[in-house]
Amino acid sequence: xxxxxxxxxxxxxxxxxxxxxxxxxxxxxxxxxxxxxxxxxxxxxxxxxxxxxxxxxxxxxxxxxxxxxxxxxxxxxxxxxxxxxxxxxxxxxxxxxxxxxxxxxxxx
Amino acid sequence: xxxxxxxxxxxxxxxxxxxxxxxxxxxxxxxxxxxxxxxxxxxxxxxxxxxxxxxxxxxxxxxxxxxxxxxxxxxxxxxxxxxxxxxxxxxxxxxxxxxxxxxxxxxxxxxxxxxxxxxxxxxxxxxxxxxxxxxxxxxxxxxxxxxxxxxxxxxxxxxxxxxxxxxxxxxxxxxxxxxxxxxxxxxxxxxxxxxxxxxxxxxxxxx
Ligand SMILES: [Zn+2]
Numbered sequence: 297x298x299x300x301x302x303x304x305x306x307x308x309x310x311x312x313x314x315x316x317x318x319x320x321x322x323x324x325x326x327x328x329x330x331x332x333x334x335x336x337x338x339x340x341x342x343x344x345x346x347x348x349x350x351x352x353x354x355x356x357x358x359x360x361x362x363x364x365x366x367x368x369x370x371x372x373x374x375x376x377x378x379x380x381x382x383x384x385x386x387x388x389x390x391x392x393x394x395x396x397x398x399x400x401x402x403x404x
Numbered sequence: 405x406x407x408x409x410x411x412x413x414x415x416x417x418x419x420x421x422x423x424x425x426x427x428x429x430x431x432x433x434x435x436x437x438x439x440x441x442x443x444x445x446x447x448x449x450x451x452x453x454x455x456x457x458x459x460x461x462x463x464x465x466x467x468x469x470x471x472x473x474x475x476x477x478x479x480x481x482x483x484x485x486x487x488x489x490x491x492x493x494x495x496x497x498x499x500x501x502x503x504x505x506x507x508x509x510x511x512x513x514x515x516x517x518x519x520x521x522x523x524x525x526x527x528x529x530x531x532x533x534x535x536x537x538x539x540x541x542x543x544x545x546x547x548x549x550x551x552x553x554x555x556x557x558x559x560x561x562x563x564x565x566x567x568x569x570x571x572x573x574x575x576x577x578x579x580x581x582x583x584x585x586x587x588x589x590x591x592x593x594x595x596x597x598x599x600x601x602x603x604x605x606x607x608x609x610x611x
Contacts, residue, residue, distance in 0.1 A: 322522025
């Protein structure tokens with residue numbers, strides 16, 4: 297009984313230490329949580345830790361904003377490229393040589 | 405990999421596009437859609453000659469499959485769907501042959517962005533302009549292509565599938581033959597490196 301109690305207590309301490317570490321995670325670790333949150337639901341304490349971090353860290357807030365803006369821009373441009381009525385005038389084009397090569401290939 | 409093909413077929417079925425004309429002309433496809441397909445491929449592979457080859461494979465594939473194109477979607481949607489298959493084939497071929505990144509080791513290019521305490525060193529700066537309007541600038545395309553090119557194949561493929569295509573993570577894991585945990589690491593590295601590269605070469609405000 298006593299040993300079981302001790303085991304439970306040390307696991308409890310381990311858990312507290314883990315939470316303490318999460319809540320003190322530096323920007324380098326917080327950005328990992330921020331990124332992973334896009335793919336999966338984070339455990340409660342990790343989610344809380346990065347949300348608290350974002351309250352006081354303006355650099356990480358920018359990191360989030362930049363990634364969101366990039367995602368929006370990339371999805372928008374991909375959408376426009378799928379839509380022939382929205383053809384953008386600027387951007388890379390097939391070279392004349394490539395165009396000619398493809399035209400020849402299509403004739404055979 | 406059938407799962408992925410199903411997914412692509414599903415998203416390219418757009419019920420809102422009008423029923424298309426019959427008897428499509430492959431050279432007209434090239435004229436009307438060549439540049440758009442090229443740009444689309446370039447966002448994924450970041451290499452002009454690979455992108456050109458993918459456009460060629462797409463149009464040749466379309467020519468072979470023209471009978472099955474029932475005009476359920478627009479020509480552009482149909483061609484883009486074929487291109488996405490070709491991109492996945494290309495990614496599978498390339499990443500199979502390349503050694504896997506050592507994900508246990510620290511990524512130097514990311515470590516450089518932080519000091520020894522893990523705090524940003526010089527951190528994300530205020531950006532001039534908005535990424536959405538940056539695509540109206542031909543020079544931005546060059547910068548973006550170079551930043552994407554600088555990423556290892558697996559990082560770039562993971563990033564493009566996730567951020568551009570919004571492909572479910574399980575599909576990307578199958579495509580790249582990696583575990584979910586490794587995919588999370590690949591995506592974090594790709595995002596963090598690409599953000600820094602674009603900031604350094606384009607978005608950093610001068611003030
Ligand atoms: Zn921070």
